[in-house]
Amino acid sequence: xxxxxxxxxxxxxxxxxxxxxxxxxxxxxxxxxxxxxxxxxxxxxxxxxxxxxxxxxxxxxxxxxxxxxxxxxxxxxxxxxxxxxxxxxxxxxxxxxxxxxxxxxxxxxxxxxxxxxxxxxxxxxxxxxxxxxxxxxxxxxxxxxxxxxxxxxxxxxxxxxxxxxxxxxxxxxxxxxxxxxxxxxxxxxxxxxxxxxxxxxxxxxxxxxxxxxxxxxxxxxxxxxxxxxxxxxxxxxxxxxxxxxxxxxxxxxxxxxxxxxxxxxxxxxxxxxxxxxxxxxxxxxxxxxxxxxxxxxxxxxxxxxxxxxxxxxxxxxxxxxxxxxxxxxxxxxxxxxxxxxxxxxxxxxxxxxxxxxxxxxxxxxxxxxxxxxxxxxxxxxxxxxxxxxx
Amino acid sequence: xxxxxxxxxxxxxxxxxxxxxxxxxxxxxxxxxxxxxxxxxxxxxxxxxxxxxxxxxxxxxxxxxxxxxxxxxxxxxxxxxxxxxxxxxxxxxxxxxxxxxxxxxxxxxxxxxxxxxxxxxxxxxxxxxxxxxxxxxxxxxxxxxxxxxxxxxxxxxxxxx
Numbered sequence: 096x097x098x099x100x101x102x103x104x105x106x107x108x109x110x111x112x113x114x115x116x117x118x119x120x121x122x123x124x125x126x127x128x129x130x131x132x133x134x135x136x137x138x139x140x141x142x143x144x145x146x147x148x149x150x151x152x153x154x155x156x157x158x159x160x161x162x163x164x165x166x167x168x169x170x171x172x173x174x175x176x177x178x179x180x181x182x183x184x185x186x187x188x189x190x191x192x193x194x195x196x197x198x199x200x201x202x203x204x205x206x207x208x209x210x211x212x213x214x215x216x217x218x219x220x221x222x223x224x225x226x227x228x229x230x231x232x233x234x235x236x237x238x239x240x241x242x243x244x245x246x247x248x249x250x251x252x253x254x255x256x257x258x259x260x261x262x263x264x265x266x267x268x269x270x271x272x273x274x275x276x277x278x279x280x281x282x283x284x285x286x287x288x289x290x291x292x293x294x295x296x297x298x299x300x301x302x303x304x305x306x307x308x309x310x311x312x313x314x315x316x317x318x319x320x321x322x323x324x325x326x327x328x329x330x331x332x333x334x335x336x337x338x339x340x341x342x343x344x345x346x347x348x349x350x351x352x353x354x355x356x357x358x359x360x361x362x363x364x365x366x367x368x369x370x371x372x373x374x375x376x377x378x379x380x381x382x383x384x385x386x387x388x389x390x391x392x393x394x395x396x397x398x399x400x401x402x403x404x405x406x407x408x409x410x411x412x413x414x415x416x417x418x419x420x421x422x423x424x425x426x427x428x429x430x431x432x433x434x435x436x437x438x439x440x441x442x443x444x445x446x447x448x449x450x451x452x453x454x455x456x457x458x459x460x461x462x463x464x465x466x467x468x469x470x471x472x473x474x475x476x477x478x479x480x481x482x483x484x485x
Numbered sequence: 486x487x488x489x490x491x492x493x494x495x496x497x498x499x500x501x502x503x504x505x506x507x508x509x510x511x512x513x514x515x516x517x518x519x520x521x522x523x524x525x526x527x528x529x530x531x532x533x534x535x536x537x538x539x540x541x542x543x544x545x546x547x548x549x550x551x552x553x554x555x556x557x558x559x560x561x562x563x564x565x566x567x568x569x570x571x572x573x574x575x576x577x578x579x580x581x582x583x584x585x586x587x588x589x590x591x592x593x594x595x596x597x598x599x600x601x602x603x604x605x606x607x608x609x610x611x612x613x614x615x616x617x618x619x620x621x622x623x624x625x626x627x628x629x630x631x632x633x634x635x636x637x638x639x640x641x642x643x644x645x646x
Binding site: 135148430447485 | 559563590598619626
């Protein structure tokens with residue numbers, strides 16, 4: 096009788112297709128994957144612990160360092176959770192600008208996913224094209240917030256400042272040109288034989304298994320579950336916009352690819368609707384005990400300066416209680432669970448990381464596949480290690 | 486009101502002896518329970534009340550109070566599109582609770598994280614190892630008595646302390 100022996104292969108943490116510092120220990124039977132043991136935590140910075148020692152305003156810059164490909168969504172979930180704790184209402188204009196920038200962030204994140212996923216499977220052209228388009232959004236980010244990645248643009252109660260002059264024109268240009276770019280990507284991939292052979296039937300996970308494993312976002316919709324937090328539990332005014340929620344049928348990598356591409360087109364439609372909806376008005380709630388005063392008051396009056404100093408040094412007190420706020424991050428459901436003891440710092444802040452939970456299903460998706468297909472499975476899960484490790 | 490919540494009504498009928506507290510804050514319902522029947526409660530919530538997705542498992546450390554820890558289960562029902570939060574009391578002296586990873590497999594990694602960062606043991610867990618910290622790490626960083634700077638360093642005297 097032939098003796099069966101497995102071989103152990105180490106992949107990562109320094110590996111181009113693990114999208115960061117993910118280490119996988121794989122047990123192989125020939126070329127077939129028998130077992131995968133992921134090792135994470137290389138990027139652990141203790142963001143949850145740090146936030147217990149900072150005021151609510153000081154926690155905000157920590158949040159966009161988690162999923163650094165979608166920083167505005169991280170900020171959005173956090174400010175919504177704190178606003179829920181406080182029970183405050185945000186001005187309409189701030190809500191609309193939040194929706195526009197959040198959907199731009201979705202495009203930005205999905206473009207990186209498409210670029211890296213395609214590059215991993217061998218389609219280099221798409222990588223170059225997608226990064227060219229991403230640069231447009233990065234430049235817009237820089238104009239809005241001063242930073243290309245760590246935006247830190249939202250504030251509890253609204254926005255840090257109004258958008259710049261010409262914002263509408265720049266966004267309109269993206270709305271007009273991006274659908275054509277998506278056609279280009281689809282032209283390069285959707286009927287490409289190599290792409291089809293690498294993605295169809297790869298990483299199959301049934302809807303039941305996906306829900307059981309806690310998978311959320313496009314990866315869950317690719318398995319045919321019609322669920323989107325923006326539509327089903329709307330926040331920040333998403334109920335005003337109409338958009339389709341794409342779902343897959345075959346639960347494989349190709350269906351998840353199609354879902355994400357339709358999502359990008361829908362994001363552009365949401366941006367177009369929100370842009371029409373954008374009316375002049377205040378971008379910060381009238382809450383002197385929470386929000387920073389306008390800069391002209393700080394520079395020109397002693398009261399304004401003291402006001403600024405009080406909020407910067409002491410922060411604001413938040414009523415005792417606990418809330419959970421989930422938002423539809425490009426990767427899945429990003430949730431903030433904040434417990435307040437009535438003080439000016441969170442007693443406990445928990446981040447529900449979508450990539451962490453999605454990654455835990457990797458063994459279910461890749462077991463029995465060839466080792467080369469594991470790269471496609473990692474790509475289709477669209478993970479960000481900054482958020483997994485926090 | 487929390488009394489009319491569909492899950493609260495059913496839980497009151499079935500598990501009256503286990504319920505410690507029911508609260509509503511900002512429209513979110515939280516049910517605090519004793520830890521002994523947590524698997525039965527979660528199984529009932531999943532099968533009978535369609536809370537098919539376990540969104541999150543985490544813990545909160547109330548240092549100086551008894552019970553010291555609360556293990557928090559945030560769950561979501563995709564058919565009904567509503568949320569429920571269950572909190573289970575875990576004392577410091579018997580710092581363990583049964584695993585719910587047989588009910589939702591999501592709990593596997595999430596409970597490992599709670600074990601790693603809070604030191605709460607999950608009985609019958611299939612693979613209870615540290616997940617974010619290294620295997621040989623001493624202590625549990627998210628406990629309130631664990632210093633922010635780490636164990637062997639002078640506390641920072643600046644604005645954070």
